[in-house]
Amino acid sequence: MSEQVKFIFSDDLLTYHFNPEHPFNQKRVLLTKELLDAVELIQAEDIIAPRKATEEELALFHSREYIDAVKRAGKDKLTKEQGMVFGLGTEDTPMFTDMHDASSYLVGGTLTAVDAVLSGEAIHALNLGGGLHHGFERQASGFCIYNDGAVAIKYIREKYNLKVLYVDTDAHHGDGVQWAFYDDPYVCTFSIHETGRYLFPGTGDVRERGIKAGHGYSFNLPIDAYTQDESFLQLYETAFKEIVDYFKPDVILTQNGADAHTFDPLTHLCTSMAVYEKIPLLAHELAHEYCSGKWIATGGGGYDIWRTVPRAWAQIWSVMKRGKVMNGDLPSSWLKKWEKESPVPLPTTWHDSKEAFPEIPRKLEIEEKNLKLLEAMLKYATLPKQNLQG
Numbered sequence: 001m002s003e004q005v006k007f008i009f010s011d012d013l014l015t016y017h018f019n020p021e022h023p024f025n026q027k028r029v030l031l032t033k034e035l036l037d038a039v040e041l042i043q044a045e046d047i048i049a050p051r052k053a054t055e056e057e058l059a060l061f062h063s064r065e066y067i068d069a070v071k072r073a074g075k076d077k078l079t080k081e082q083g084m085v086f087g088l089g090t091e092d093t094p095m096f097t098d099m100h101d102a103s104s105y106l107v108g109g110t111l112t113a114v115d116a117v118l119s120g121e122a123i124h125a126l127n128l129g130g131g132l133h134h135g136f137e138r139q140a141s142g143f144c145i146y147n148d149g150a151v152a153i154k155y156i157r158e159k160y161n162l163k164v165l166y167v168d169t170d171a172h173h174g175d176g177v178q179w180a181f182y183d184d185p186y187v188c189t190f191s192i193h194e195t196g197r198y199l200f201p202g203t204g205d206v207r208e209r210g211i212k213a214g215h216g217y218s219f220n221l222p223i224d225a226y227t228q229d230e231s232f233l234q235l236y237e238t239a240f241k242e243i244v245d246y247f248k249p250d251v252i253l254t255q256n257g258a259d260a261h262t263f264d265p266l267t268h269l270c271t272s273m274a275v276y277e278k279i280p281l282l283a284h285e286l287a288h289e290y291c292s293g294k295w296i297a298t299g300g301g302g303y304d305i306w307r308t309v310p311r312a313w314a315q316i317w318s319v320m321k322r323g324k325v326m327n328g329d330l331p332s333s334w335l336k337k338w339e340k341e342s343p344v345p346l347p348t349t350w351h352d353s354k355e356a357f358p359e360i361p362r363k364l365e366i367e368e369k370n371l372k373l374l375e376a377m378l379k380y381a382t383l384p385k386q387n388l389q390g
């Protein structure tokens with residue numbers, strides 16, 4: 001197996017753009033790429049341009065009527081009323097020019113990453129343009145039009161016939177991907193996210209375990225608002241290790257939303273960069289232990305695009321490329337280039353300093369609640385193991 005790693009990138013990934021006021025901003029992909037360039041962690045031969053997913057590929061998960069509606073919306077040929085049926089033209093997911101093409105590149109980027117890894121060309125691959133986990137079969141939702149993760153898993157099942165573990169560390173529940181494979185025992189989904197009591201999309205309860213043959217292959221940890229590093233990591237590490245050992249996947253797909261950080265404006269979790277260092281380190285370790293390294297990673301949410309997302313996402317690549325995270329100061333060339341445009345002072349180090357994160361008064365209570373959740377979830381990971389090989 002080659003030790004090559006691939007970074008999926010071209011300007012086509014930056015065309016997914018609703019409007020200037022919208023919190024979903026793909027400039028974070030460019031900021032991350034430039035941060036990696038500044039520390040000389042990406043060589044030209046590491047980069048593959050994303051291809052555009054074909055309509056047949058999109059239709060592995062999405063309905064033809066929905067794809068057609070997205071195409072028409074991008075050409076200004078879908079009325080507001082027609083759009084509402086498909087979740088298009090809402091405040092969360094407005095219509096924009098050529099939205100079908102822009103969305104197809106995000107999906108194509110994840111498919112490019114999948115093919116790079118499963119053809120043996122690379123051992124790991126990263127598509128930061130992807131991770132649009134809220135997209136449904138026939139409905140846009142939560143900033144997501146096409147669900148690249150769901151399409152990619154359908155594609156892996158069809159083309160490579162492998163067992164897929166999907167791990168979603170976005171602060172929002174990975175609902176679109178979970179429901180897409182809720183009855184499928186060959187696809188296991190695990191999402192750790194802020195409880196849906198106050199946060200979109202509201203699902204992701206610990207009792208959502210899958211149905212029919214897929215029962216026992218859906219895992220959720222809806223952690224409390226204001227959860228901090230230690231508790232997040234305790235749950236993530238314990239659960240991921242148990243689930244991977246229970247399911248024994250052939251390949252791991254991770255969704256790396258970076259919106260659980262204290263700075264994120266849309267969620268109430270209170271983690272620091274420590275979490276975004278551990279997340280890829282563990283995925284990397286377990287991919288090598290269980291899947292001969294086969295690991296595909298995508299981006300996801302992340303709305304503090306200046307201070308949080310570039311550092312968090314650059315660490316995924318650092319782990320893929322070198323097996324370890326970056327430390328010390330951020331490169332001054334990157335800071336100099338972007339500090340004028342950033343509306344907030346940029347951090348100067350890879351790691352967050354502890355002083356920046358005050359103790360949460362309810363810390364102990366939150367940790368105890370989260371621990372109970374972990375115990376409840378782990379009960380499901382010890383179901384009698386089914387033999388899926390035959």
Ligand SMILES: [Zn+2]
Binds near residue numbers: 172259302
């Ligand atoms: Zn999110």
